[in-house]
Amino acid sequence: MRLAREDLFRLIEPLLPLVEKPSRYLDHEWGAVEEQPGPFHACLVYPDAYEVGQPNLGISILYDALNGADGISCERCYLPWHDMADLMRERHVPLLALESAAPLASFDLVGFTLAHELVATNIVETLDLAGIPVRAADRAEDDAIVIAGGPSVWNAEPLAPMFDAILLGDGEDAIVEIAACVRDARAAGASRENILLALSRIQGVYVPSLYDVVVDSTSTRWGYAVPRPGTSAPEVVLKRCVADFASTPACAEHIVPYMGIVQDRLAIEVLRGCARGCRFCQAGMTYRPVRERPMDQVVEASERGLAETGYDELSLTSLSTTDHSQCAPMLNELDERLSGRGIRVSIPSQRLDSFGVDMANAASGSKRGGLTFAPEAGTQRLRDVINKNVTEEDLERAARNAFEHGWRRVKLYFMMGLPTETDDDIMAIPAATHRVLEIGREVVGRGKKSKVQVSASVAVFVPKAYTPFQWAGQLEVGEVERRARLLLGANTDRDVKISYHDPRTSLVEGALSKMGRAGFDLVLAAWRRGCRFDAWTSEFNYDAWEAAAEELGYDLPSIASEGFLLDARLPWDHTSPGVSKGFLQREWRRAAQGVTTPDCTRDSCVGCGVCPALGVDNVVWGERA
Amino acid sequence: MINTVAITNSKLNQYRLRVRYRKDGRLAHLGHLEVINTINRSVRRSQLPFAVGNGFARRMRLQFSQALPVGAASLGEYFDLFLTEEMDPKAALERLAASSPTLLAPMAAGYVPYGLPALEAWLTRSTWSVNVIDETSVEALSQGIDAVRARGSLTYLRGEKEKHVDLGRTLVSCEVRPSGNGFLLDCRSTEEGSLRPAILIGAAAREEGLAMPALSVCRVAQWHEDEDGSLVEPM
Numbered sequence: 015m016r017l018a019r020e021d022l023f024r025l026i027e028p029l030l031p032l033v034e035k036p037s038r039y040l041d042h043e044w045g046a047v048e049e050q051p052g053p054f055h056a057c058l059v060y061p062d063a064y065e066v067g068q069p070n071l072g073i074s075i076l077y078d079a080l081n082g083a084d085g086i087s088c089e090r091c092y093l094p095w096h097d098m099a100d101l102m103r104e105r106h107v108p109l110l111a112l113e114s115a116a117p118l119a120s121f122d123l124v125g126f127t128l129a130h131e132l133v134a135t136n137i138v139e140t141l142d143l144a145g146i147p148v149r150a151a152d153r154a155e156d157d158a159i160v161i162a163g164g165p166s167v168w169n170a171e172p173l174a175p176m177f178d179a180i181l182l183g184d185g186e187d188a189i190v191e192i193a194a195c196v197r198d199a200r201a202a203g204a205s206r207e208n209i210l211l212a213l214s215r216i217q218g219v220y221v222p223s224l225y226d227v228v229v230d231s232t233s234t235r236w237g238y239a240v241p242r243p244g245t246s247a248p249e250v251v252l253k254r255c256v257a258d259f260a261s262t263p264a265c266a267e268h269i270v271p272y273m274g275i276v277q278d279r280l281a282i283e284v285l286r287g288c289a290r291g292c293r294f295c296q297a298g299m300t301y302r303p304v305r306e307r308p309m310d311q312v313v314e315a316s317e318r319g320l321a322e323t324g325y326d327e328l329s330l331t332s333l334s335t336t337d338h339s340q341c342a343p344m345l346n347e348l349d350e351r352l353s354g355r356g357i358r359v360s361i362p363s364q365r366l367d368s369f370g371v372d373m374a375n376a377a378s379g380s381k382r383g384g385l386t387f388a389p390e391a392g393t394q395r396l397r398d399v400i401n402k403n404v405t406e407e408d409l410e411r412a413a414r415n416a417f418e419h420g421w422r423r424v425k426l427y428f429m430m431g432l433p434t435e436t437d438d439d440i441m442a443i444p445a446a447t448h449r450v451l452e453i454g455r456e457v458v459g460r461g462k463k464s465k466v467q468v469s470a471s472v473a474v475f476v477p478k479a480y481t482p483f484q485w486a487g488q489l490e491v492g493e494v495e496r497r498a499r500l501l502l503g504a505n506t507d508r509d510v511k512i513s514y515h516d517p518r519t520s521l522v523e524g525a526l527s528k529m530g531r532a533g534f535d536l537v538l539a540a541w542r543r544g545c546r547f548d549a550w551t552s553e554f555n556y557d558a559w560e561a562a563a564e565e566l567g568y569d570l571p572s573i574a575s576e577g578f579l580l581d582a583r584l585p586w587d588h589t590s591p592g593v594s595k596g597f598l599q600r601e602w603r604r605a606a607q608g609v610t611t612p613d614c615t616r617d618s619c620v621g622c623g624v625c626p627a628l629g630v631d632n633v634v635w636g637e638r639a
Numbered sequence: 640m641i642n643t644v645a646i647t648n649s650k651l652n653q654y655r656l657r658v659r660y661r662k663d664g665r666l667a668h669l670g671h672l673e674v675i676n677t678i679n680r681s682v683r684r685s686q687l688p689f690a691v692g693n694g695f696a697r698r699m700r701l702q703f704s705q706a707l708p709v710g711a712a713s714l715g716e717y718f719d720l721f722l723t724e725e726m727d728p729k730a731a732l733e734r735l736a737a738s739s740p741t742l743l744a745p746m747a748a749g750y751v752p753y754g755l756p757a758l759e760a761w762l763t764r765s766t767w768s769v770n771v772i773d774e775t776s777v778e779a780l781s782q783g784i785d786a787v788r789a790r791g792s793l794t795y796l797r798g799e800k801e802k803h804v805d806l807g808r809t810l811v812s813c814e815v816r817p818s819g820n821g822f823l824l825d826c827r828s829t830e831e832g833s834l835r836p837a838i839l840i841g842a843a844a845r846e847e848g849l850a851m852p853a854l855s856v857c858r859v860a861q862w863h864e865d866e867d868g869s870l871v872e873p874m
């Protein structure tokens with residue numbers, strides 16, 4: 015039932031002294047759009063705690079786009095922490111949006127960000143707290159239309175039963191079309207069913223209820239989705255893609271939170287997409303093609319954004335900022351314009367070569383925190399398998415350059431459980447880490463005072479949809495632990511720290527990455543057993559997930575570790591980022607042979623299929639270094 | 640009286656602008672660090688010619704009065720901002736007001752001598768209004784306060800740690816408000832610590848066998864206490 019739109023802050027206010035971090039629930043931040051005249055009301059939900067969700071750039075972009083559209087207003091909502099949620103349930107307070115403090119269940123349109131697989135139970139919790147029926151099929155005619163979008167839509171099936179529609183790909187234009195479509199259809203008195211049909215005609219919009227899941231001999235055990243007869247829903251929904259990235263607002267962040275949040279700084283998106291072609295990387299495949307924002311725009315937006323928000327840190331974000339063809343002049347220009355104001359510029363990840371270090375150096379001024387590199391695998395053989403096109407020499411040169419420029423702490427990211435991995439590959443991780451330490455000692459000196467430290471963080475590889483490794487099975491927990499012991503046992507130096515991620519969190523992530531629509535029952539059962547905030551190490555409860563799986567007759571390890579046949583129909587074949595299956599299969603075969611594939615922004619097109627499928631092109635303003 | 644003429648530190652050529660601001664409404668729930676961060680950004684947005692420290696991190700030169708407890712409002716909070724140019728304090732106030740959240744609005748600004756001690760240490764006296772907003776009897780609490788005061792000191796737990804406050808030194812006076820719905824406290828902070836109004840009321844409630852009442856706490860004013868005990872206005 016749609017609740018009335020009214021300001022219910024008076025119900026939350028008495029709870030504020032009773033919860034930790036009341037500033038999660040205050041609203042009224044600088045830059046928030048407090049006037050919400052509507053008449054069409056949308057609310058964007060990041061289903062995690064405020065401090066995790068508020069820095070999300072995607073939400074900022076869509077918030078801006080919707081609030082800028084005629085007759086449409088847009089608010090934000092985050093998932094209350096346990097303490098607040100318990101109090102709200104106890105006192106029958108429904109979940110409220112921030113700006114108007116109106117119930118989420120009073121909105122016309124509610125949009126969730128799918129940031130990763132482990133938000134699954136948080137979405138159930140959000141809907142339940144709001145009093146919106148969790149399953150789309152149970153919603154009444156006038157209930158909010160509940161949609162989702164974001165980086166983790168590429169196997170949307172285990173969450174699909176909760177959504178009336180799911181947007182694939184870039185949202186800035188599509189979200190306004192979606193809102194306008196719902197508004198117009200409502201105004202015309204359309205039924206819910208007809209609203210969903212209308213939504214399915216917008217490019218990039220997937221309406222799960224218009225598809226049946228079929229399991230047969232051509233599919234995996236999770237089946238594949240086919241459009242229901244008579245709905246004219248497309249067989250394959252192709253993602254939305256903004257061809258002219260430079261025409262989108264360069265500075266999307268305007269809200270300045272009160273509380274210390276995860277990334278407490280101004281973010282400017284300097285480019286979208288990455289064509290390096292790492293075979294494990296879902297973002298690299300699903301955000302293609304590469305579209306750079308021209309340097310002048312970045313510089314102007316940075317200055318304006320800093321003045322508007324008052325931030326003293328600027329982050330130039332993207333999947334691979336140092337690949338921007340104007341990266342060096344852009345950093346120089348920013349340095350010149352921002353000097354003397356106590357402003358820090360940061361770039362999120364360093365490219366693993368000398369150029370990457372030069373750029374980190376240009377960005378950070380005199381400040382030297384830790385420097386991070388991601389070789390991902392220990393041996394050249396395995397790096398070729400995953401198409402991480404860096405060499406031993408790249409790593410060594412980058413490390414030397416970093417120590418020479420004054421860095422003392424270097425952090426290396428690796429993965430474990432990659433296809434074809436052997437114990438030799440594992441043992442090469444501590445070896446590479448020690449080599450970097452040795453280079454540091456050569457450059458800086460061996461004494462205690464040199465303070466050279468190298469750490470390696472090893473994540474468990476999780477195969478993801480729309481990557482060349484989507485057919486791979488995940489390494490079993492027991493084997494992860496054996497390899498982890500090898501890894502830790504090979505560490506012989508106090509100044510080297512090696513750590514690895516909890517394989518059980520990865521196991522749940524892996525299972526949800528593989529399952530089809532039937533996976534929703536697992537999510538629901540886990541939520542009923544109290545699972546939420548699963549991405550928080552402190553909150554993750556594997557036993558509850560395991561019990562939930564058992565209750566349904568599932569075995570999480572065998573789901574995650576199952577490999578798929580190369581020609582099987584997959585649960586996500588009908589929701590496509592434009593990368594062709596033929597390309598992914600070819601990449602899978604090349605991986606097996608250890609053959610690498612070049613970057614199409616530096617070499618010629620390698621035929622991934624995105625550009626012809628979507629009618630777009632790479633947009634690169636200069637020569638890439 | 641508000642000073643409109645700056646006394647500069649000739650060596651650095653910096654001017655110390657003191658600003659009084661309020662912390663009101665729902666923003667009473669901000670923690671001290673959150674207030675500091677927010678004001679820092681308000682100053683940056685105002686584009687006032689703020690001074691930056693020489694330290695490694697090149698931070699803005701900004702000082703605050705003593706932390707307010709989370710949940711407490713205030714009509715008299717202060718910060719000192721060091722400027723590199725002397726500008727009309729009225730104009731500075733206007734710019735600050737335009738760049739601050741309304742519930743943390745600056746209300747007055749004036750220059751103070753550059754060399755005064757740090758604000759936090761200098762503002763040693765404060766007046767608090769404490770309203771009881773549930774059914775708890777103010778009269779009973781008043782008796783509880785008398786009993787606690789008679790013992791001279793108060794012990795309470797802060798996290799795991801046991802803390803002591805000397806009530807003789809830190810609680811100057813405590814009166815029931817004329818409306819009868821709460822108290823007016825006059826407190827002094829000493830080197831050993833200061834008294835938080837909610838701690839006193841909590842102890843009084845325990846004394847009377849009552850549950851902790853729901854309170855609305857507001858710091859009404861702050862002063863510097865001179866050696867002779869007289870109160871000096873911060874501005």
Ligand code: SF4
Pocket residue numbers: 289302303304614615618619620621622623624625626631632
């Ligand atoms: S179609 Fe070619 S140019 Fe376009 S992203 Fe794919 S590989 Fe690159």
